Amino acid sequence: MAMTQMEKEPAQELNANTSYDVYEIFVQASDLDPHVHVGSLLAPSPEWALQLARENFLRRAQAVSVWAVRRGDVHGTPDDPDWFAREFDRKYRDVSGYADNARRWKRFKAQAMHIDDVIADVRKE
Amino acid sequence: MPDARMEEFMARIERGDKIEAHDWMPEDYRLLLLRLIHMHAVSEIMGAYPEKEWVPKAPTLRRKMSLAAKVQDEIGHGQLLLRVAEDLAAPLGRHRVDLMDDVITGRVKFHNVFHMEAPTWADAGIIGWLVDGAAIITQTALLDCSYAPYARVLKRICAEESFHMQHGESIILSLAEGEPWQREMLQEALNRWWEAILFFFGPPVVTDAARRMMEYRIRSRTNEELRQKFLTRYVPRIRAVGLEIPDSALRYDDEAGLWRYTEPDWERLSRMVRDNTGPKSQERISLRRRAHQDQAWVREALLRARAAAAV
Known part of the structure; x- marks a missing residue:
């Protein structure tokens, strides 16, 4: 290294x-x-x-x-930009990889759920 | 054969990459940055002197407290900038003590405005409003600097400058709302500072060093561009509070889209900065020397305490 x-x-x-x-x-x-x-x-x-x-x-x-x-x-990473390289698309790990859910829920006359709504709901008295 | 490292460095700069202290950099880049940041750091510290003169004489307790806070900010900015300068200077064998000694020996310059007298409270107001206003414009223009440690420190400095801006405006608004003698005092202060403020941005000619700084993306705007921005922002406000700008040639040239103004006396004011021959240069440098010498025992005591603790 x-x-x-x-x-x-x-x-x-x-x-x-x-x-x-x-x-x-x-x-x-x-x-x-x-x-x-x-x-x-x-x-x-x-x-x-x-x-x-x-x-x-x-x-x-x-x-x-x-x-x-x-x-x-302090121990830092090397300067090599490859150290941070992404070998392939990681959309499957992100919310943005599931953007089509909202449209598909519409067919069932329901809405996609978001984490912020869940948090707000759980906090609500 | 062209230096491959230099080519790679310039490719990084042109891609918009940011450079860190430990990255390879051409000597020219290091020296240009060091000169800029060293002068900036020292100017923050020397800039505290004209303002600190007004702390004991401020007209109200609140003004005294906010002015003291501002003086503390300027010294704090000096400390942050010195750290950035030190990391650039260390490979050249120069350290904080050398960078600070340079003030006393006259090896580093500081901004022209801090060589001037501030004889009335209105001068303190004009410094806060227009001198800080000019400094904010030059500093925000460096926020995208290719040297990341400088850009990061500038981000913090600019956030604090927003307080300085309000503080300066508050002082001059009080005077502008006041009695005729107070407005007169404000006008006289403006008359004293106007030429120095125009000079502050530097000569309109793009020097070789300025051109190289633009190629390295250390800075992206010329002195004249920044002076023009200052005039566009401040001339209407100065006039709005009923002040007269002491330059009968000042006008906006619609056709050229530029402010026309009487040029400051470049030769006289440059000499003042170069030779430390302004009305207050020597007095402030000797205050700085005294502070440095009087506190030498504290610096030594701290080191001895550490050495003793390590035994």
Whole structure:
């Protein structure tokens, strides 16, 4: 496997000079959201990375959790676009692969069901 | 024989691919980007200085709080941009400390508008309204930049600039709604800033560097295109609040579809930026130097604390 992209980042050279590390910052906006990468910063320790993350990325946005990950500890995919290649059509896995259902239900005088309707219905008192 | 890597790189650019920090890139591309982003980062930081002068003197507590928030945003933008610049500079053996030292030694320029005086509260308003307005136009024009780390940071910066835009408008609306002396103060501030704001977009001639940046899709609009967009957006609003633009030659040429204006004194204002000889250049650079030196012990203490913890 090719070297990961993060290993190729110039972070190591940066460390040699300043002794500060690059931290990648991930913010979770609410309990029901995943952590999302928002950017990076330089910090002397993980604790400081979190303090600076709040100053740099949460001056307005609300959050419930922040992760700071030293850049060298992030493992990324190789640059090779083939790594993400789709070998054949995957419509059969998607809703769009069944677009004809709606028309076919009409013949039976009924409607196709959608997941959003089910969720709304189950939530309804 | 043409360099195969270069050909592949240009093919990626022309396909609309985005370039990442770890991708191979021509030296020319790296240096053009680094110069642009380094200057942008430093301008954000130096741009906080004329505004911070007004934090202790703001007319109300609310104005003081919003101005302080804006100053904090500018420094924050500087931090985000420095990270992007650092990743470009690291393979050249240059790091954050070098990028910041360049401000003090005059190796990096910062935008002309931040060399100027802001003697009245109306100047703070004009900076927020028109200087930020001009900066927003140049920054939004870079949102589609071929260098993805810069484009991502710009997206965040532009979101925060929308607050700056409202903040600037709010200050000038209060003054425009005020007493005659307040409107006069606003007019005088506009008179002081107009030429500098037109200069801000850069000369109309497409320099060799600007042409290469367009070929690399780092930027897609010329200085003149952006200045024209600024004039179209702002001239009617400036007039609507009863201000007179201090340029009797300013008019819209219907036939050409262009604004005609008196050109700023390119030579004088370029010299000011190049040699740091504006009315406030040296004072602000020495404030920056003092901040850097006075806080050196904090940076050292943090490193020592980490070294001690690691033992």
